[in-house]
Amino acid sequence: xxxxxxxxxxxxxxxxxxxxxxxxxxxxxxxxxxxxxxxxxxxxxxxxxxxxxxxxxxxxxxxxxxxxxxxxxxxxxxxxxxxxxxxxxxxxxxxxxxxxxxxxxxxxxxxxxxxxxxxxxxxxxxxxxxxxxxxxxxxxxxxxxxxxxxxxxxxxxxxxxxxxxxxxxxxxxxxxxxxxxxxxxxxxxxxxxxxxxxxxxxxxxxxxxxxxxxxxxxxxxxxxxxxxxxxxxxxxxxxxxxxxxxxxxxxxxxxxxxxxxxxxxxxxxxxxx
Numbered sequence: 573x574x575x576x577x578x579x580x581x582x583x584x585x586x587x588x589x590x591x592x593x594x595x596x597x598x599x600x601x602x603x604x605x606x607x608x609x610x611x612x613x614x615x616x617x618x619x620x621x622x623x624x625x626x627x628x629x630x631x632x633x634x635x636x637x638x639x640x641x642x643x644x645x646x647x648x649x650x651x652x653x654x655x656x657x658x659x660x661x662x663x664x665x666x667x668x669x670x671x672x673x674x675x676x677x678x679x680x681x682x683x684x685x686x687x688x689x690x691x692x693x694x695x696x697x698x699x700x701x702x703x704x705x706x707x708x709x710x711x712x713x714x715x716x717x718x719x720x721x722x723x724x725x726x727x728x729x730x731x732x733x734x735x736x737x738x739x740x741x742x743x744x745x746x747x748x749x750x751x752x753x754x755x756x757x758x759x760x761x762x763x764x765x766x767x768x769x770x771x772x773x774x775x776x777x778x779x780x781x782x783x784x785x786x787x788x789x790x791x792x793x794x795x796x797x798x799x800x801x802x803x804x805x806x807x808x809x810x811x812x813x814x815x816x817x818x819x820x821x822x823x824x825x826x827x828x829x830x831x832x833x834x835x836x837x838x839x840x841x842x843x844x845x
Contacts, residue, residue: 575677577806578606581758582788585627586617600825604805609636612758613643613722621661628665639673640666641682643722658688679711683721685737694723695738705750716808719747720756726783728762748781761788761799767833782833
């Protein structure tokens with residue numbers, strides 16, 4: 573039986589909240605039946621306690637196991653709290669900013685890419701990468717090894733002004749060398765999915781990985797042209813990963829794309845010589 577992972581991001585609770593979206597998301601989850609829901613940051617809009625309460629209640633009502641990492645909007649907006657205790661409200665609901673999920677089929681490591689002194693761009697320290705590598709090394713044999721953070725490592729060209737995570741190439745190479753097969757993020761409110769060999773020219777023995785950015789679930793700026801609302805569903809098979817993209821269509825979720833990516837060093841198929 574295929575194992576599924578559902579990925580949402582950028583709820584921005586505290587702006588426009590629509591009960592219809594929540595009900596339809598619950599129905600979609602009932603059909604997909606994911607083992608885990610990953611929420612890759614920006615649960616709130618201004619990091620206020622009440623926003624964190626509502627975001628946590630929303631996610632927990634979905635009725636599935638959760639892995640949640642913070643985004644740059646999940647820390648206090650105001651000084652000095654932004655620097656003295658930036659993650660207090662987040663950790664009060666979720667205990668840690670770097671959670672781990674482990675099962676026979678799915679191993680997910682959360683990374684906190686938020687830096688209080690940077691409003692938009694984020695970073696991952698060397699110690700975080702080393703910890704992630706140690707965790708991934710202990711993943712069960714055959715489990716899909718996933719890393720989730722808020723700030724993106726690839727970006728859609730129409731949102732190019734948003735900076736990716738600092739030292740992007742180093743972070744990506746470190747995670748893939750550590751065994752990550754799928755890297756999840758959000759932040760740019762647009763979907764983007766690519767396999768490493770599609771954007772990084774390298775020898776054929778370069779380890780592959782799929783990098784995926786979920787479109788935002790919330791819509792804090794409804795007047796911004798072209799900002800879709802959506803999510804991804806990942807279906808894990810022995811040698812391949814299937815990614816389904818769902819986009820909100822005013823009354824329900826519409827499946828708009830199905831993509832297949834290889835797991836492991838071999839491509840899905842090759843043309844005969």
